Every structure is written in structure tokens, then in C-alpha cells.
Amino acid sequence: MPMAFNCTLCYLENDRGEYLMLHRVKKKHDVNQDKWIGVGGKFEENESPDECLIREVREETGLTLTDYRLRGIVTFVSQGWETEYMFLYTATGWTGELLDDCDEGTLEWVDKKKVGDLPIWKGDELFFRQIEDPNSPFFSLKLSYRGDELVYAALDGKELAL
Numbered sequence: 268m269p270m271a272f273n274c275t276l277c278y279l280e281n282d283r284g285e286y287l288m289l290h291r292v293k294k295k296h297d298v299n300q301d302k303w304i305g306v307g308g309k310f311e312e313n314e315s316p317d318e319c320l321i322r323e324v325r326e327e328t329g330l331t332l333t334d335y336r337l338r339g340i341v342t343f344v345s346q347g348w349e350t351e352y353m354f355l356y357t358a359t360g361w362t363g364e365l366l367d368d369c370d371e372g373t374l375e376w377v378d379k380k381k382v383g384d385l386p387i388w389k390g391d392e393l394f395f396r397q398i399e400d401p402n403s404p405f406f407s408l409k410l411s412y413r414g415d416e417l418v419y420a421a422l423d424g425k426e427l428a429l
Contacts, residue, residue, distance in 0.1 A: 271350040275320040276307035277335065278398065279328075279358045285376040288385070289327065289369065303377070303385040307356075316354040324358070327369050334360025338398050339406035343390075346413060357398055389417040393427065 279287040288303045308323040310316075316337065324332050335358035343351040365374060377385065382395060390410035397406050411419035420427040 271352060273310045273316070273319075273352050273354070274308055275310075275316055275323055275354045275356060276305045276341075277320055277324055277332075277356040277358055278305040279324075279330070279332075279361065280379075281376060283376070284379050286379055286382060287328065287365075288375055288377045288382070289371060290373040290375060303382070303387050304391070306374075307353075320354070320356055324361075325363075327366075327371060328374060329366035330361040330363045332358050332361050334358060337405070338403075339394065339408060341390075341394055342407070342409045344409070344411040344419075355394060355398070357401075388415075389429075390420060393420055393422070397422075 281287075287306065289306050290303050306324050306327045307320065308327070310319045311322070314322070317335075320335065321332055324330060335356050337354060337356055339355045341353040341355055343353065379399070383392060390408075390412070393410070394406075394408055397403055397408070407423055409419070409421045410417060417429060420429060
């Protein structure tokens with residue numbers, strides 16, 4: 268079994284101040300069960316981060332990205348799980364029609380100001396702070412969990428108070 272895997276996650280942003288969110292309610296034994304997250308997934312063999320992003324967004328939403336940006340890399344560490352390196356993107360341009368149905372959950376446009384009211388991972392709050400400003404620099408965020416509890420976080424190598 269590999270010791271780590273790579274994945275992408277993207278928050279599509281519309282001109283109404285909303286993110287496209289995925290409410291994970293359809294997969295059994297889903298670590299993200301009942302959480303609200305962006306869209307994305309694991310790399311396939313020989314894929315670059317951008318290729319994975321474009322494929323995963325198209326598969327989950329029906330949309331083809333035309334304007335997107337890599338915002339940071341998030342490292343997830345949790346006892347009993349593989350380490351995960353997540354390439355975090357935002358997108359402001361796409362073509363196509365949003366799917367009515369997604370295999371992994373329900374897609375919904377959510378006001379950015381209301382995302383914190385949803386059941387999201389505690390660490391997601393930290394990276395949302397980084398992507399709120401479209402001019403914020405590229406970042407590296409490490410998040411360590413014990414079960415569902417965030418026990419350690421570091422931004423660009425500096426420990427954050429939790």
C-alpha cells in the first residue's frame with residue numbers, strides 16, 4: 268500500500284459570491300460523509316495536477332474549466348489513513364451545464380459567507396482564509412487529525428494556534 272496519495276480539490280466561484288460545494292451524502296464508508304467540500308479527486312496514473320483537476324471537475328459537475336488557479340498544497344495527516352497531498356484550486360471560468368446528479372453527493376451553490384455555517388472539516392476553515400483573497404500568495408498548509416479532531420496545523424512551516 269502506498270504511504271501517500273495525491274488529489275485535487277477545487278472551489279468554483281461564480282459572480283454572485285458563491286462557491287460550488289459538494290454535500291457528500293451518497294458514498295458508503297466515505298471519510299467525508301455529510302461534509303460539504305469542493306469538487307475533485309485522486310490522481311490517475313501519469314496525470315499532472317491540472318489534468319486530474321480538469322477530469323475530476325468534468326466527471327463530478329459536467330463543467331469544463333477554462334480559468335482556474337492553483338492556490339496551495341494541503342498535506343493531511345491522520346492516524347490510520349494514508350498521508351494525502353491535496354492540490355487546492357479555485358476556478359472562475361467554465362463551459363457546459365451543471366449536472367443535475369453527482370455520484371458522490373449533492374452539488375449546490377453556497378454563499379461564501381455561509382460556508383462556515385455548514386458541516387465542514389475544521390482545517391478547511393484555515394484554507395478558506397487563504398483563498399478568500401484572490402491576490403493571496405501560494406501557500407502550503409499541513410493539517411493533522413486524530414479522528415475528526417484537528418490537532419495540529421502549520422501554514423508555510425509555521426505552527427498555527429488552534
